[in-house]
Amino acid sequence: MLGLLANNTSGPVAVELLRYAVPLGVGLASAAFLSFKISSNGGYSTDKSIPTVRIRSGDSTHDKEFNESSDEFLTMCEATYGPVFNLSIYGQKLTVVSAPLAREVFMSDGFSFTDALDDVSGVMTFMMSFVKSNRFDDNKMIHEVIRENLTPNLPLFTPRIVKHLTENVERDLGHCDHKLVKNPTLIMQNMIAQAMADVFMGSEIAKDPEVLTTFIDAAFDFGKVVQSGNNKDFWKNLSIKFKYGTGTSPMMKHVQVLVRAATPVVLERRRQEAEAAEKGVEWERPLDVLQKLLDSYDRYNFVDLEDICGQVLTLILASVHTTTDTSTNLLYYLACFPEHAQTLYEEQQRVINEQAAEREAQRQKKLDAGEVKFKQDFVGTDLDPEHDHDLAAPTVKKLVYMDSFVREVFRFRIDRLSLIHSARQSTTLSNGMTISKGSKAIVNIRSCHMNPDQVDEAPEFRPWRFVGKSKAATKASSDYLPFGMGKHACPGRFLAIQELKTVGAMMVARYSKIEMEKPEDRLKALLSQIGDPVDSGLYFTSRA
Numbered sequence: 001m002l003g004l005l006a007n008n009t010s011g012p013v014a015v016e017l018l019r020y021a022v023p024l025g026v027g028l029a030s031a032a033f034l035s036f037k038i039s040s041n042g043g044y045s046t047d048k049s050i051p052t053v054r055i056r057s058g059d060s061t062h063d064k065e066f067n068e069s070s071d072e073f074l075t076m077c078e079a080t081y082g083p084v085f086n087l088s089i090y091g092q093k094l095t096v097v098s099a100p101l102a103r104e105v106f107m108s109d110g111f112s113f114t115d116a117l118d119d120v121s122g123v124m125t126f127m128m129s130f131v132k133s134n135r136f137d138d139n140k141m142i143h144e145v146i147r148e149n150l151t152p153n154l155p156l157f158t159p160r161i162v163k164h165l166t167e168n169v170e171r172d173l174g175h176c177d178h179k180l181v182k183n184p185t186l187i188m189q190n191m192i193a194q195a196m197a198d199v200f201m202g203s204e205i206a207k208d209p210e211v212l213t214t215f216i217d218a219a220f221d222f223g224k225v226v227q228s229g230n231n232k233d234f235w236k237n238l239s240i241k242f243k244y245g246t247g248t249s250p251m252m253k254h255v256q257v258l259v260r261a262a263t264p265v266v267l268e269r270r271r272q273e274a275e276a277a278e279k280g281v282e283w284e285r286p287l288d289v290l291q292k293l294l295d296s297y298d299r300y301n302f303v304d305l306e307d308i309c310g311q312v313l314t315l316i317l318a319s320v321h322t323t324t325d326t327s328t329n330l331l332y333y334l335a336c337f338p339e340h341a342q343t344l345y346e347e348q349q350r351v352i353n354e355q356a357a358e359r360e361a362q363r364q365k366k367l368d369a370g371e372v373k374f375k376q377d378f379v380g381t382d383l384d385p386e387h388d389h390d391l392a393a394p395t396v397k398k399l400v401y402m403d404s405f406v407r408e409v410f411r412f413r414i415d416r417l418s419l420i421h422s423a424r425q426s427t428t429l430s431n432g433m434t435i436s437k438g439s440k441a442i443v444n445i446r447s448c449h450m451n452p453d454q455v456d457e458a459p460e461f462r463p464w465r466f467v468g469k470s471k472a473a474t475k476a477s478s479d480y481l482p483f484g485m486g487k488h489a490c491p492g493r494f495l496a497i498q499e500l501k502t503v504g505a506m507m508v509a510r511y512s513k514i515e516m517e518k519p520e521d522r523l524k525a526l527l528s529q530i531g532d533p534v535d536s537g538l539y540f541t542s543r544a
């Protein structure tokens with residue numbers, strides 16, 4: 001069934017490895033997960049006006065109290081100490097910044113998420129080992145490439161994404177009669193990797209089984225290095241630089257897979273482009289990120305194809321694992337709230353029926369006007385009746401209940417403390433407190449997502465709360481931070497949400513029931529974080 005997967009991602013080992021995979025879109029990698037990698041770097045702000053929360057007698061840190069009930073503990077801290085306070089938690093000394101000041105952490109240039117990630121894991125040295133250009137640009141190039149090329153072309157990418165998702169779900173899940181899938185992540189990762197491979201490298205290269213394996217395994221291999229201890233330790237860091245700074249990075253094998261698969265395709269594209277130029281006709285540029293990078297060769301001073309494939313690898317690390325994790329989590333929400341799955345199904349039926357009727361009306365209009373002679377002349381055109389019921393981009397856009405559901409899942413499933421930022425310079429918040437240079441601020445996401453002033457009945461999962469509001473699942477704001485916000489807000493969120501909504505729509509269309517294998521794990525499933533897979537499998541039952 002999952003024949004294309006490499007051995008190490010197709011069994012229980014994969015689940016274990018998930019714990020260690022830290023993709024670049026590390027917003028999801030919880031502070032708890034990163035904790036064991038840091039001991040003394042940074043620390044809390046030296047500003048004396050920031051209170052330090054008293055440690056409970058008998059404890060040596062705040063971990064135990066936090067773990068007993070993070071909501072209660074954080075509410076108590078805010079009530080007693082105000083929105084900014086210091087904690088000794090996750091093996092670190094962190095300054096917690098809560099709403100309404102949390103947004104300032106994202107909006108100020110004084111704070112960096114990437115620096116914090118590097119501080120706790122030494123990840124940048126490793127990242128630098130497989131790209132040759134744009135190394136210290138603070139993700140500017142990759143951000144631009146996504147913003148200017150990928151996001152605006154999403155409507156064109158959507159049919160290809162849908163095709164891969166559909167093919168995969170039909171092959172790996174198919175018709176089910178209360179079929180137990182022990183590890184739905186494996187199905188999701190295959191689907192997402194294939195769709196991403198098509199978008200990033202183009203349809204032809206995406207067919208290559210080794211490329212697909214790279215899309216799946218890269219984050220695991222990356223995680224294995226990044227998780228291996230306190231990389232900021234001087235000797236450890238030096239050894240990482242020595243080991244991975246010289247082209248011997250374990251990621252290079254993935255770059256080489258991409259280079260090998262891309263080389264003939266790129267040569268053929270060059271040939272076609274030259275031929276078109278010779279004939280004076282316009283060459284129809286292939287639609288994928290690879291082509292966009294090739295076209296931007298001079299703009300970004302890329303060094304060679306290996307460099308370009310290294311940049312694609314960065315994108316893979318940011319996208320595949322994060323989107324796989326959230327798609328899998330979405331399935332658990334559908335299982336936990338079957339009554340809402342029915343509403344989502346009905347919405348989809350309605351929207352698709354409207355689409356089909358609209359297309360039929362357009363065909364009729366053309367026939368009436370004599371623009372098209374016979375009905376069968378529409379076959380193979382944009383108005384081919386075969387595609388009347390497809391999930392096209394405008395259709396996915398109209399799934400407002402699905403959008404609200406997805407946003408509510410992200411809101412509800414928050415990691416209470418997350419998105420650590422390093423202070424690049426001393427920065428004074430609007431309440432007068434200063435986060436001193438070199439210290440670490442962590443965002444109290446609970447105070448943002450569960451803020452009773454902004455969110456009605458915040459502790460409740462209310463999936464339709466955003467319907468009719470201008471709060472799309474892609475829209476970052478101070479009460480919705482799964483993608484961060486401000487200048488560095490995740491540029492891939494438009495693609496990620498498009499895929500998530502499509503996965504959700506496909507699943508409710510195909511399966512009348514998705515159920516938890518172990519209903520007692522319900523709460524864990526709802527609140528599980530990346531790298532912390534749920535123990536319970538899922539049962540699937542097809543619609544009649």
Ligand code: HEM
Binds near residue numbers: 027114138320485496
């Ligand atoms: C559900 C899936 C995803 C989640 C939850 C997620 C989350 C995040 C978060 C929290 C950040 C940090 C934002 C900050 O610094 O404030 C981030 C950054 C980033 N993400 Fe995503 N991401 C996802 C998918 C993707 C995808 C599909 C792509 C690529 C197509 C991508 C590319 C990036 C890049 C390049 C950055 C760095 C941006 C910068 O530093 O300017 N992500 N992501």
